[in-house]
Amino acid sequence: MNIQAEWMRGGTSKCWVFESEHLDETATSLDELLPKVFGSPDSRQIDGVGGATSTTSKAVILHRCDDSEVDVEFTFAQVGIEEATVDWGSNCGNCSAVVGLYAIEQGWVVPDSDITRVITRNTNTGQIIIQRVDTPGGALPIVPQAQMPGVATAGYKVGLGFRDPAGKTTGSLLPTSNPTDILIAADRAWTVSLIDAGAPVVVLRAEELGLDTADYDSWMAAVDSQLNVLDQVRREAAVRMGLATTPKQAARAIPKLAIAAAPQDDQSDASVMMLSMGRPHPALAITGSVALTLGAQTPGTVLGEITGGEPRATLRLRTPAGVIETWSEVREGSMYVGVDRTARSIATSTIHLPESLGSVAGTDLASASR
Amino acid sequence: MNIQAEWMRGGTSKCWVFESEHLDETATSLDELLPKVFGSPDSRQIDGVGGATSTTSKAVILHRCDDSEVDVEFTFAQVGIEEATVDWGSNCGNCSAVVGLYAIEQGWVVPDSDITRVITRNTNTGQIIIQRVDTPGGALPIVPQAQMPGVATAGYKVGLGFRDPAGKTTGSLLPTSNPTDILIAADRAWTVSLIDAGAPVVVLRAEELGLDTADYDSWMAAVDSQLNVLDQVRREAAVRMGLATTPKQAARAIPKLAIAAAPQDDQSDASVMMLSMGRPHPALAITGSVALTLGAQTPGTVLGEITGGEPRATLRLRTPAGVIETWSEVREGSMYVGVDRTARSIATSTIHLPESLGSVAGTDLASASR
Known part of the structure; x- marks a missing residue:
């Protein structure tokens, strides 16, 4: 046959x-x-x-x-x-x-x-x-x-x-209604943004991890040494977003976690690194890039503070694999957020x-x- | 295009x-x-x-x-x-x-x-x-x-x-003209057969390695623990077969090495385990199976002693993946030696x-x- x-x-x-x-x-x-x-x-x-x-x-x-x-x-x-x-x-x-x-x-x-x-x-x-x-x-x-x-x-x-990718999992782009929230994990406080678009994503500033924002290449090793702490942040975020009742019950894949910083040069609008299944992702999953794109268009969020928080047609994100450009457009009353492949x-x-x-x-x- | x-x-x-x-x-x-x-x-x-x-x-x-x-x-x-x-x-x-x-x-x-x-x-x-x-x-x-x-x-x-696969590399099925040779490697003497058919192969008895010939499943671990010694035997054999001038100069892939023993039951005519690139092969490379088949048909060789050393239409060899049957036939004055896939x-x-x-x-x- x-x-x-x-x-x-x-x-x-x-x-x-x-x-x-x-x-x-x-x-x-x-x-x-x-x-x-x-x-x-x-x-x-x-x-x-x-x-x-x-x-x-x-x-x-x-x-x-x-x-x-x-x-x-x-x-x-x-x-x-x-x-x-x-x-x-x-x-x-x-x-x-x-x-x-x-x-x-x-x-x-x-x-x-x-x-x-x-x-x-x-x-x-x-x-x-x-x-x-x-x-x-x-x-x-x-x-x-x-x-x-x-x-x-x-x-x-x-x-x-x-x-219209916002809120598909939790009902709202900002499940806590706040552009940023403060989580306690690994015995300290973390300022994060909890975003639901494409997939639920928790975003935190690179500075909180002590990363050198002027030297993106140094991030990978520094992040690798803090994976355990980052997973605790991610699990706390799962509870805040209503995805789990306790940190222990949080799924391994959801929410995803992203680290963000101001751009190190004029080739990009922000530097980011995303974790997938507990490991740094070599680039960006499409779903994650949608969350970052809408986060950047939302005033007061971690990415909004970096990029201006205004609607924009394109967003350039530095990743380990290179700069990835996302785009947004409104057609017939719907918002489309995407990335090129x-x-x-x-x-x-x-x-x-x-x-x-x-x-x-x-x-x-x-x-x-x- | x-x-x-x-x-x-x-x-x-x-x-x-x-x-x-x-x-x-x-x-x-x-x-x-x-x-x-x-x-x-x-x-x-x-x-x-x-x-x-x-x-x-x-x-x-x-x-x-x-x-x-x-x-x-x-x-x-x-x-x-x-x-x-x-x-x-x-x-x-x-x-x-x-x-x-x-x-x-x-x-x-x-x-x-x-x-x-x-x-x-x-x-x-x-x-x-x-x-x-x-x-x-x-x-x-x-x-x-x-x-x-x-x-x-x-x-x-x-x-x-x-x-007519015999001697394609060295000119002769038995490059030393002897059905068995004695090699010194790893501070002791080894009785081996040096066979050139399909590919050059050195064959030694399982007993020399202390393998339990009644328990084929135990071979893998025992062989794994003696890979270094076996490679020394293989390199000495390379010199005897004229494939290298010193053991150190022997190629990693040639000759291959096979371990053989009398069959543990009536499902096969011999138990064998072949090494490829220094590791036990899960089955048999076709070239190696050709050498074993002609070895079994040659009086006085390691496999000939096990199987009888007579011409035969088929030969059943126990391998880690199961029993593999090889065959031989003479057509129009040529000898064909092979295996089924x-x-x-x-x-x-x-x-x-x-x-x-x-x-x-x-x-x-x-x-x-x-």
Whole structure:
């Protein structure tokens, strides 16, 4: 049995892109089908299309929509490696970036100007994401030329804008109603901003950690030595934001934590470092960058104090991987906040399933074909 | 620019299979082209088809032959990951297993009986390899069912037989002319057999290491604790085989070393454990299994003493991954020695190159397309 699929790089991930109609033809549940396609369970995924790492064992399932609100619905699947499982619980910002490009390459959306907007809905989260694909002169460039931090090679430029991202988890951009709060953690007081946009994020000033704001390269080592303290701050913040009843019960992934400082030069508007799962992130998760962007537009928050706290079209954030620019726009009464990625198709493929599936894979057939 | 390719599992490797004519169309040297296709240099190969490990960054280039001796010529390429390089210095036994299957799937060779033989020549080594592909009733099974140690899923059964493999490196199956030799290493004497077939291999009895021959599972830990001593034996053997002038100058990969013992039960003809690059190999490299097979057919060698030292059609060797069966056959005056693998196609693909290549990728074009 065969399945049509497009293997695409989205941001810093590799994603297998399927049209839902093609998967439907297998008459097999996706929880059973996708692990087989990816070669799971197997730590090496040696007999399937998976890449044996979390950033290369991802699928995106697209459904072309005829309704007036969105062009494409998409569902993200994190496919297990050592287990034959699929995690449908969250979206992936990197893989999201392939959707608009795919829609244009397939002719689902026709480019109409220098930037073509594709309206998408992620079904894992319900989030509407507008995708701004660079189409200079009304067409995709023959040779993609856009660069992004963390990827050495060029791709097509795709901006991902989250529609009205504030308060999706807690109901409010500022869950405590305060631009800053004071937390007690590790036997001292911390001034932080608690922001809910894209994802819940706690932001604190680099100065509180004793970081040298004039020497960004020195942050990594200094932060590494204070990870335990930072996790205590993060857990206190979880309680304040209503995400946990005690610090101990706080989830490992939520809220995220960001450290921020005034820019060290005129290449950026602020220096930031984000922690993900307890470790410094090499760049910025898209969800985290949305929170920082709205924080910077909110007077009195940690980032607002650094950048001015005014609405702005773009925000340049220094990260370990380089300066990342986020953008904001208001369209038809909604606020879109986003960041640019690059994406491109690596291969157009017909995947051959390793074995027959479901009821077809019976013992009788197996012995008959020997 | 696009390239047609087949992504195939061969044994325990994933291999990208190209027809040489398709690569010629790019008018780009393979040393430049293949790293770009695979996404190198990049430790994650995030923008190409490579899998970021040595067993998943492999290419096989096929050329259909019209001459009377062989059906297909193939060249193996180990594509660098962190460096934009290609190593053409050796063949890969696992990737070799895709060649016969590909030739049948493409109609280059028409199945004619229950086992279809495809004659191949590996250009890296000059080795003729006969591939015995199971085609029951004169056709590939609709659903492949063959299993092999180290791969959880089924594939098509492909036997790889090396033609006249003895002495390819040193000129003689027994480079010292002796079935056994005594080496001094680590302050004691070792009785070993020095065999050159497929690859140069030094074989010693498990008893010399104090291994419990009735308890194969105990070998791994016991061998792990004696790796340093075994490497000294291996280096002494290199000198005796004429592969190095001093033990210190011995290469890390050649000769290989194998430990052998009488079988612990009637499931196998001998228990063996092979070292590769200084570590116990989970199964057997094909080249190493060829040396063990001919050793077992040679009176007076370590394996010959265990198995009887007579010509035999099959030999069952216990390895950490399970029992591996090798086979031998004489056809038209040549000896073929081999082992079975499984292979299957994972995906039929059109690969999209990440950028324009060579002289086309000039600055002028880059700026023009923006």
